[in-house]
């Protein structure tokens with residue numbers, strides 16, 4: 094194998110300049126002509142894909158680079174092409190998946206590239222042989238799993254090689270915010286200085302802005318070039334249909350599928366139960382469809398997948414479990430019966446439409462109450478810190494005895510108990526085996542990472558907020574998605590999505606730049622109007638929201654300068670609007686993310702009440718209702734309801750009639766079969782729209798307290 098290129102341009106790129114300062118990236122055709130030649134000669138492609146020229150230009154200029162491209166967008170080329178241009182220098186590629194590594198190495202070998210992988214499953218001697226080759230300058234690319242950097246022999250060998258570039262694939266695995274955090278990625282930040290300070294290129298398909306920031310800081314990227322590219326899918330047409338309730342949704346979805354005739358469609362639902370209900374409903378409407386969720390037998394899932402692939406089943410109604418390995422090119426429609434928990438999840442699922450490049454439609458059905466399902470799941474995965482503390486206390490008070498997990502939740506909200514125990518286990522305070530859990534020490538309460546727990550929770554809620562703003566958007570949906578992902582260079586209006594084709598009345602009159610923010614603020618206002626049953630203008634007028642959109646206040650004082658925002662209104666609503674304007678005004682000051690310090694106050698049984706619950710209690714006693722407290726404190730109404738549940742469990746509150754009338758309470762009792770109330774999901778399904786999760790929290794605490802006494 095010979096290196097295909099030798100030119101003056103390349104002299105400056107060789108690793109003989111190791112340690113030289115990074116240059117200004119140059120993605121011009123001249124500067125990239127060697128790269129283009131490699132693309133053609135070695136890989137056989139004539140054109141770069143979107144984003145590849147910019148990323149390769151930056152990498153060749155020895156800049157730290159973060160490349161964000163969708164799956165299949167062509168990330169590998171971004172480090173493989175430079176690797177072939179760094180003469181005599183080695184590109185080390187970190188990748189989490191052994192199988193993928195092997196495929197890459199084989200494919201590169203076929204193309205005549207000198208690539209190899211080392212991993213712990215290989216015999217020691219084979220690893221040593223590969224490393225000798227690397228040191229001798231005989232390798233261009235070396236693929237490794239992140240754990241390798243903890244291996245002394247490997248590191249010693251690597252130090253002798255000339256590492257020209259450190260490429261980190263699936264870089265989101267380093268972020269705790271990511272869906273795919275891997276502990277083995279955690280230490281990658283310290284690798285660079287130990288291998289001669291090469292530039293780093295980090296690659297990921299995850300576009301969550303916080304994950305992106307986290308990658309940059311954890312890898313300590315130096316003044317990185319960030320390129321987000323290739324997310325636009327011009328053949329997809331986005332739409333949102335707003336409905337009153339679940340019945341209307343089902344009817345409209347049936348009509349939509351009927352119009353689709355014999356084409357393929359996927360309908361995503363938020364729960365298994367909804368998959369089953371909708372499948373049944375559609376069948377009654379004579380629409381042939383198959384259900385799919387993770388609770389089904391493997392063989393049934395497999396046969397459903399096959400039937401879909403072979404056009405035997407045209408419509409699949411599924412949870413998000415349906416997707417891995419589905420690459421049917423001609424899905425013409427992806428319908429969402431329930432909004433996912435983030436725009437990324439939405440885009441990933443919707444993106445299964447139109448892989449063949451022909452027009453396809455992505456429609457989200459949205460009812461005002463849909464948010465509560467998502468909040469329910471967030472509470473499961475990211476329980477309030479107060480709940481984690483409570484569970485720790487319950488375990489600690491058992492003095493290291495094994496306790497059934499059901500017992501630690503009996504007097505309180507069990508949502509999130511699994512996540513809570515896991516969090517305790519991760520901080521070494523508790524352990525779990527099957528359904529039994531126990532405390533490992535009894536004095537560890539202040540070692541619970543309250544800030545971390547709260548930050549994760551807030552992160553989940555802010556992703557949900559972005560999803561909801563999409564669902565409620567009156568402006569271009571495509572622009573919203575691409576903005577969220579940080580993909581630049583697209584128009585403000587695609588001309589092909591729901592709002593672009595049928596702009597809502599009045600929306601056009603609004604100034605373009607402030608418009609999205611204005612719409613976001615309207616969405617917040619709408620929520621308050623709904624929960625408080627007030628006309629929106631009573632909360633803030635359009636003129637006030639416009640002024641807010643123009644000024645983008647960051648602080649309480651700035652918010653009070655907005656025309657129409659007085660002290661009282663600020664107390665009631667200010668924080669919620671500020672949360673929106675702050676986001677566009679720039680990153681929030683670090684302190685605003687952190688929860689209030691916990692200054693426990695004893696309840697009447699001598700147990701400490703977390704500060705956050707105590708504040709809610711004070712506001713309740715001052716006569717405020719749930720929406721007002723939630724608005725004032727900038728948390729969800731559901732959170733306030735869990736506080737009330739807490740207060741009921743602690744015996745502070747006995748009368749629940751302000752929130753739950755006796756008839757509703759009796760219904761919940763009935764649905765729970767006369768025993769303690771467990772998970773709320775099934776009860777909510779049984780009782781339907783007539784009861785809110787807030788009421789359910791409170792009813793459960795009330796009923797379970799009777800059982801606890």
Ligand code: ADP
Pocket residue numbers: 138139140141142145162163164165166167168169170
């Ligand atoms: P990712 O890692 O972003 O998911 P890959 O790097 O595996 O994507 O690339 C996806 C596919 O696209 C691969 O088959 C790759 O060879 C191909 N590909 C990458 N760049 C180009 C290009 N410029 N032209 C044509 N095909 C490309």
Ligand code: ZN
Pocket residue numbers: 568569570571572586587588589590591592593
């Ligand atoms: Zn549009």
